Amino acid sequence: MGVMIDGIFHADDPGPDTTQGGAFRRAASTIRNWITPGGPFTPDAGRYHLYAAWNCPWAHRALLARVLLGLQDELSVAYARPRRTEQGWVFDADGAFADAELGVAALHQVYARHSPPYTGRLTVPVLWDRQTAQIVSNESADIVRMLGAFGRGPALYPPELAGEIDAWNELIYRSVNNGVYRAGFARTQDAYDAAVTEVFAALDRVEAQLGRTAWLTGDRFTEADLRLFPTLARFDVAYHYAFKCNIRRLVDYPNLWAYARRIYAMPGVAETVRFEIYKQGYFSPSELRNPLGIVPAGPLIDWSL
Numbered sequence: 001m002g003v004m005i006d007g008i009f010h011a012d013d014p015g016p017d018t019t020q021g022g023a024f025r026r027a028a029s030t031i032r033n034w035i036t037p038g039g040p041f042t043p044d045a046g047r048y049h050l051y052a053a054w055n056c057p058w059a060h061r062a063l064l065a066r067v068l069l070g071l072q073d074e075l076s077v078a079y080a081r082p083r084r085t086e087q088g089w090v091f092d093a094d095g096a097f098a099d100a101e102l103g104v105a106a107l108h109q110v111y112a113r114h115s116p117p118y119t120g121r122l123t124v125p126v127l128w129d130r131q132t133a134q135i136v137s138n139e140s141a142d143i144v145r146m147l148g149a150f151g152r153g154p155a156l157y158p159p160e161l162a163g164e165i166d167a168w169n170e171l172i173y174r175s176v177n178n179g180v181y182r183a184g185f186a187r188t189q190d191a192y193d194a195a196v197t198e199v200f201a202a203l204d205r206v207e208a209q210l211g212r213t214a215w216l217t218g219d220r221f222t223e224a225d226l227r228l229f230p231t232l233a234r235f236d237v238a239y240h241y242a243f244k245c246n247i248r249r250l251v252d253y254p255n256l257w258a259y260a261r262r263i264y265a266m267p268g269v270a271e272t273v274r275f276e277i278y279k280q281g282y283f284s285p286s287e288l289r290n291p292l293g294i295v296p297a298g299p300l301i302d303w304s305l
């Protein structure tokens with residue numbers, strides 16, 4: 001899928017080894033500027049553009065923050081094609097997978113414009129600043145948090161809940177959001193066993209919590225719920241089969257399943273979800289996981305309340 005070294009794209013370079021003892025390790029994001037009033041990146045309407053992919057759960061966080069904070073008119077988005085190529089994430093010249101901002105054919109062309117010259121993986125989401133022609137951030141957790149600086153919509157990270165949100169975020173990132181990847185990309189039975197056990201232990205904990213409270217931290221929806229949702233939306237159509245996270249399905253958890261559908265019914269959320277694209281993406285041809293790239297027909301799930 002390629003990497004960038006000192007601003008130059010290398011299509012044939014698989015990048016640093018992300019496995020250790022058969023266990024998958026996610027590389028850290030490296031461009032982490034911040035939007036703040038009075039800072040070099042100010043929260044001005046129309047200043048920023050988001051590079052996303054419908055199937056990427058990290059990009060999904062940013063798409064959710066955008067709709068839940070009511071920033072659709074202020075933050076434009078370009079969606080990459082669901083399947084990466086040897087050029088990494090790519091765009092069409094026009095249509096639903098085109099980039100109306102810079103008109104790039106591949107995401108690496110956006111990273112190539114960044115200064116200082118970028119070295120690292122070429123990931124979505126990317127928050128692009130049209131004023132300075134720079135990348136503000138390629139870290140989804142930061143993008144979600146800094147979109148709050150626009151002062152629109154409900155606070156997703158209220159200070160009085162910060163401690164609780166942080167604790168849920170930590171568990172959910174490690175054991176759920178990234179846990180499914182550690183199960184799916186494991187290269188040994190032991191690494192898979194450990195990861196899949198952790199995924200379901202965490203989901204069991206969330207299920208118990210949702211028996212007590214409507215949302216993870218109590219009676220209001222927060223960033224912790226936002227960050228759990230992308231994994232839930234992909235769980236039964238993708239992770240259950242493609243990543244072998246099949247001890248239980250989402251629909252087998254009464255509280256979690258009702259909660260996931262409640263989030264799906266929130267204004268704007270359904271428009272951030274593309275189940276068919278999740279299947280295309282997660283069932284892309286992969287020598288290790290799905291050599292022929294055949295996309296399964298099911299499951300057919302009714303997400304309505």
Ligand SMILES: N[C@@H](CCC(=O)N[C@@H](CS)C(=O)NCC(=O)O)C(=O)O
Binds near residue numbers: 029122125
């Ligand atoms: N830490 C990043 C991770 C983003 C990420 O890993 N995105 C994946 C797609 S789901 C990607 O673009 N991978 C391309 C690559 O690693 O070459 C974030 O949360 O923003």
